Amino acid sequence: MAGLAGEAADCRRCDLYRAATQVVFGDGPVDAPLVLVGEQPGDQEDKAGHPFVGPAGRILDQALAEAGLDRSRLYVTNAVKHFKHEMRGKRRMHQRPNQGEIEACRWWLSREIALVQPAVIVALGATATRSLMGRVVVLVREGGRPLTWADGRPGVATYHPSAVLRARDEKARTRTFAVLVAALSQAREMAV
Numbered sequence: 001m002a003g004l005a006g007e008a009a010d011c012r013r014c015d016l017y018r019a020a021t022q023v024v025f026g027d028g029p030v031d032a033p034l035v036l037v038g039e040q041p042g043d044q045e046d047k048a049g050h051p052f053v054g055p056a057g058r059i060l061d062q063a064l065a066e067a068g069l070d071r072s073r074l075y076v077t078n079a080v081k082h083f084k085h086e087m088r089g090k091r092r093m094h095q096r097p098n099q100g101e102i103e104a105c106r107w108w109l110s111r112e113i114a115l116v117q118p119a120v121i122v123a124l125g126a127t128a129t130r131s132l133m134g135r136v137v138v139l140v141r142e143g144g145r146p147l148t149w150a151d152g153r154p155g156v157a158t159y160h161p162s163a164v165l166r167a168r169d170e171k172a173r174t175r176t177f178a179v180l181v182a183a184l185s186q187a188r189e190m191a192v
């Protein structure tokens with residue numbers, strides 16, 4: 001995986017490299033049974049060079065622990081490898097990647113998946129789901145259930161951990177977190 005990550009460091013497949021600090025490639029063992037795919041690195045990930053190390057990563061870690069999964073045994077990556085943002089004053093505000101950026105970066109995601117050969121792939125949120133399915137999927141209808149990705153591999157689609165952070169109140173937060181934990185538990189069962 002180190003060779004692929006090294007190649008990605010010079011990626012110019014879309015323009016997102018221009019404003020990002022660095023490429024944030026996936027982390028984890030190459031023989032992981034489970035691959036988790038997020039959207040794109042956030043502000044902290046962009047600086048650290050590792051996926052899911054900021055606030056969304058802390059929610060993900062809690063959900064993984066509740067689902068009985070050990071993050072060090074999983075391969076964690078993103079659909080898009082550079083931080084897309086706009087400046088508001090001095091703050092770098094997250095912007096959702098567009099279809100062209102998702103498609104350009106699928107080249108890397110497909111290669112990561114081909115190397116890891118996971119039993120199950122979990123999409124965290126709409127961007128990852130779209131990248132893996134090659135089309136928009138309605139998460140409310142298909143989320144949390146076993147499904148088959150466009151490449152034929154089994155998987156689960158669920159909320160992005162940041163949906164827990166954005167929930168409007170405590171009740172919604174608890175419910176969204178429970179859905180995320182249930183999907184990760186489902187993926188764990190599928191991977192054994």
Ligand code: URA
Pocket residue numbers: 038039040041042045050051052053054056057078
């Ligand atoms: N959100 C993501 O989708 N990925 C990260 O790595 C961090 C936040």
